[in-house]
Amino acid sequence: MKRKTSIGRRENANHSAYVFLFPYALLFLVFILVPIAIAVLLSFTNFNAIEFPGFTGFINYINLITKDEVFMQYVLPNTVKFALIVGPGGYVLSFLLAWALAQLSKVPRTILALILYSPSMTSGVAMTVLWKVMFSGDQTGYINSWLIHLGIITDPIIWMVNAKYLLLIVIIIGLWSSMGVGFLAILAAILNSDETLYEAAAIDGVRNSFQEMFYITIPNMKPQMLFAAVMAIVNAFQTGFISSQLAGNPTPGYSAQLIVNHIEDYGFIRYEMGYAAAVSVVLLGIVYLFSGISKKLFKED
Amino acid sequence: MAYKGNRINPQKFEKGQIKIILIILPLVLFMGLPIVFIFNHAFKPMDELFAFPPKFFVSRPTLDNFTKLFKASRTAGIPMSRYVFNSILVTVAVVFSSIIFSSAAGFALSKLKFKGRFVLMNINQAALMFVPVAVMIPRYLTVNVLGLTNTYFAHILPLIPVPVALFLVKQFIDQVPDSLIEAAYIDGATDYKVYLKIIIPMIKPAIATAAILVFQSVWANMETSNYFVSDEGLKTLTFYMNTLTNTGGNVTFQGIVVAGQGMAAAASLIMFVPNLILFIILQNSIMNTMAHSGIK
Numbered sequence: 001m002k003r004k005t006s007i008g009r010r011e012n013a014n015h016s017a018y019v020f021l022f023p024y025a026l027l028f029l030v031f032i033l034v035p036i037a038i039a040v041l042l043s044f045t046n047f048n049a050i051e052f053p054g055f056t057g058f059i060n061y062i063n064l065i066t067k068d069e070v071f072m073q074y075v076l077p078n079t080v081k082f083a084l085i086v087g088p089g090g091y092v093l094s095f096l097l098a099w100a101l102a103q104l105s106k107v108p109r110t111i112l113a114l115i116l117y118s119p120s121m122t123s124g125v126a127m128t129v130l131w132k133v134m135f136s137g138d139q140t141g142y143i144n145s146w147l148i149h150l151g152i153i154t155d156p157i158i159w160m161v162n163a164k165y166l167l168l169i170v171i172i173i174g175l176w177s178s179m180g181v182g183f184l185a186i187l188a189a190i191l192n193s194d195e196t197l198y199e200a201a202a203i204d205g206v207r208n209s210f211q212e213m214f215y216i217t218i219p220n221m222k223p224q225m226l227f228a229a230v231m232a233i234v235n236a237f238q239t240g241f242i243s244s245q246l247a248g249n250p251t252p253g254y255s256a257q258l259i260v261n262h263i264e265d266y267g268f269i270r271y272e273m274g275y276a277a278a279v280s281v282v283l284l285g286i287v288y289l290f291s292g293i294s295k296k297l298f299k300e301d
Numbered sequence: 302m303a304y305k306g307n308r309i310n311p312q313k314f315e316k317g318q319i320k321i322i323l324i325i326l327p328l329v330l331f332m333g334l335p336i337v338f339i340f341n342h343a344f345k346p347m348d349e350l351f352a353f354p355p356k357f358f359v360s361r362p363t364l365d366n367f368t369k370l371f372k373a374s375r376t377a378g379i380p381m382s383r384y385v386f387n388s389i390l391v392t393v394a395v396v397f398s399s400i401i402f403s404s405a406a407g408f409a410l411s412k413l414k415f416k417g418r419f420v421l422m423n424i425n426q427a428a429l430m431f432v433p434v435a436v437m438i439p440r441y442l443t444v445n446v447l448g449l450t451n452t453y454f455a456h457i458l459p460l461i462p463v464p465v466a467l468f469l470v471k472q473f474i475d476q477v478p479d480s481l482i483e484a485a486y487i488d489g490a491t492d493y494k495v496y497l498k499i500i501i502p503m504i505k506p507a508i509a510t511a512a513i514l515v516f517q518s519v520w521a522n523m524e525t526s527n528y529f530v531s532d533e534g535l536k537t538l539t540f541y542m543n544t545l546t547n548t549g550g551n552v553t554f555q556g557i558v559v560a561g562q563g564m565a566a567a568a569s570l571i572m573f574v575p576n577l578i579l580f581i582i583l584q585n586s587i588m589n590t591m592a593h594s595g596i597k
Contacts (some may be wrong), residue, residue, distance in 0.1 A: 039439045103309065127569055224595040237432055280436060
């Protein structure tokens with residue numbers, strides 16, 4: 001149901017509405033919309049931060065697809081792998097955890113929710129040292145020490161330099177911090193769901209909590225599910241930054257090079273900003289595409 | 302026996318809930334232990350930091366790492382207090398402006414009538430998908446062109462518009478009953494009065510939520526210090542903390558971490574604790590706001 005009531009008095013509503021909107025709209029325009037527009041424009045140029053950009057047509061995009069071996073061979077597969085596990089994986093996980101928490105009484109629920117959400121408060125980057133210490137390459141590293149103690153490995157693994165493990169580590173960190181705003185939104189939605197619906201469903205023959213979850217809980221909180229999905233997608237593409245924080249840019253053997261690292265590499269290390277802009281546009285396009293898919297899934301008819 | 306339906310949000314703690322806790326316990330540990338570790342690591346004395354085999358918990362807690370952290374900055378020429386001051390100034394300015402601008406814009410989008418309202422609402426909804434790292438370069442250029450480089454404004458202005466904050470505030474204002482606002486207009490209130498006297502007091506939970514979300518993004522932000530200011534004296538605490546942990550890049554980081562990991566853990570803790578405290582204080586407001594977070 002859409003509410004379309006607007007109350008402002010007709011004679012001055014227009015005027016004051018713009019005054020209320022102006023400060024936010026101006027900053028939004030300057031620091032979000034204009035940069036997106038510039039990114040699109042730059043993506044058609046050979047801008048290198050020194051000379052005035054010259055128009056080059058679709059060459060950046062063509063190069064990205066046909067000539068950028070690093071992108072095709074490492075960045076794209078890594079990003080897809082990372083985003084598919086951390087995005088939908090983290091999303092399903094946050095739903096299941098929220099659903100489980102909703103069945104607890106207030107005190108244990110609040111404590112557990114706080115613990116689960118706390119990684120999201122750290123913003124990943126601030127916790128770089130934690131992962132460096134945990135995955136330290138010698139035997140004083142915690143993970144190595146435990147694995148040796150348990151007899152799983154005999155020699156310490158140099159985690160951060162070993163191309164075999166780096167992406168896995170980054171994915172684990174991504175999942176670790178995936179219980180974000182979306183998780184809170186889902187939890188709040190379940191807690192606020194209408195109890196009479198559940199009673200009615202039980203009378204109508206819903207047998208177990210899984211049927212209940214699919215037939216009652218999820219359909220009744222589609223808007224929040226969509227919000228959480230969008231947050232999960234954005235988070236999945238954003239947290240990739242941790243790769244270069246952990247292992248430098250480029251990551252050893254490009255093993256954990258994700259699309260955001262590729263942008264940083266071309267933009268701020270090689271200063272091929274036109275090309276980096278093209279990669280950014282592709283990133284925004286991917287996020288938009290995935291959000292569109294989630295919208296299809298959760299749109300209320 | 303017939304299935305009775307789930308008990309969402311039960312009033313009392315019952316035995317059945319222990320089962321649920323046990324099932325999710327591994328995940329809770331996975332999420333929680335790294336945080337516990339940082340708390341322990343930050344207070345470890347030298348010999349425990351490098352103990353072999355490494356110990357997870359601290360046995361003789363000390364403040365050494367924190368004192369070293371403060372001393373390290375003194376030798377670097379810029380006192381730590383300067384970074385702290387910068388960070389606090391920037392964070393307060395951004396959080397404060399962001400909640401004022403978002404609530405004002407949210408009020409207009411939710412309750413006022415004007416041309417282009419639905420278009421703007423849709424634009425902001427699309428902006429929820431905005432990934433700031435994708436536009437670092439154009440943002441850097443914009444800041445440059447506007448002449449904001451090496452000013453506090455370079456830290457503050459780009460971080461004020463937070464689409465998620467506006468979205469949540471607007472959804473919450475939608476819940477304010479129209480009749481209440483209508484009555485105020487009949488009594489002769491202006492739009493500004495309605496905003497100040499009715500909207501703001503009624504949407505405090507949403508404002509609290511917006512504040513904490515904005516706080517999290519500003520407090521930990523490194524984009525502005527990395528790219529928009531080059532003057533060391535204008536950089537923020539987050540940036541400084543990060544230089545402690547990250548100077549090594551990919552070649553020698555092992556050595557760097559060994560030398561400074563106690564300090565770095567203390568730094569991480571300093572970055573984390575304000576978030577934790579704010580969240581604990583505001584958690585009721587946050588859950589209240591999140592209930593209205595749906596995208597329709």
